[in-house]
Amino acid sequence: MHTRKRQGTDFVEPDLPITPMLDMSFQLLAFFIITFRPAPTEGQIALALPKDERPGAVTPRFPMDVPPAQLTVRVTAAANGTIERVTISEPGSAVFAKDLGAKVEAVRDELATVAAGLSRENRPARLTLELDEKLIQEYVVQLMDTGVRAGFADLSPVPIDPNRR
Template sequence: MLIHKRKRTQTDHVEPDLPITPMLDMSFQLLAFFIMTFKPAPTEGQIMLALPKQEGGLTAIADPLKTDIPPHFIVRVVSTDGGSIEKMTLIEEGSAKAVPKDLTGDAKVYQKELLDLAERLKQEQKVGKLTLEIHPKLLQDYVVQLVDIGLRAGFTDLSPVLLENKENKENKEPKN
């Protein structure tokens, strides 16, 4: 067993050159000031999405004769190079009408059409699904506005997806 026989030597107490107490006081005052004056920005663009519950668990088998599939509406939004809305079209998936309805580029026309659809679904006692196919260059402000209009119209199952055109697909594919 090793025994250390060397005693500790005392060091002289070194006084700091700068007084630290006033600096700590000032830092706490600044901290209190910023905490009291901080005003967070309102939550912007938060989209509350929830996955639908799976009926019957994993063993559920879909009935092929079941015809009460909820109507699915697709709104295709094309933007200008500047990011504003150029054109919007609406089509009902599985509908006999194959021609999409032109909503121009006006959000008010879009809102009126969605309110009419929501009223029709309410009379039929159905819940519709709305998919927004959005052009990649569309500004976030317009995306949030379109989603908000859809939610206010009563569409709870709303999905914004990125619109892929032929140019985007060609750019993603590797060239030989």
């Protein structure tokens, strides 16, 4: 019977140097931890676009059972683009425009009160934001945010009519 003779009795264990790899990994980890900056979460606020004023342009009309309540918030801006004065009015109503000063909190409270009343009547509402052209985007979004949080889904930002200033 043929027997195989084992050659080289010394068994050499393969040695994988982990330490330098670990050093490099720690350096990479440190780099990514230091440079890590999570991206802010972005979201959208939907808005109704202005009417197409060109001749012959057709604006789609959607049938509604109940005519929506029209509410207008007019905002004038200071020279630096911040809010100067806010008034709220309902076109066609006997109530005059209500002056809310320059605080967005006052607008929020007033809109919430109006929205609650309309909700009880089960009446849709349309909020028109008449904004000063100088008003900066930060306040535009802040006012739209206030409107949405108060319960208005149909928001339309438009510039103040220069004839009605």
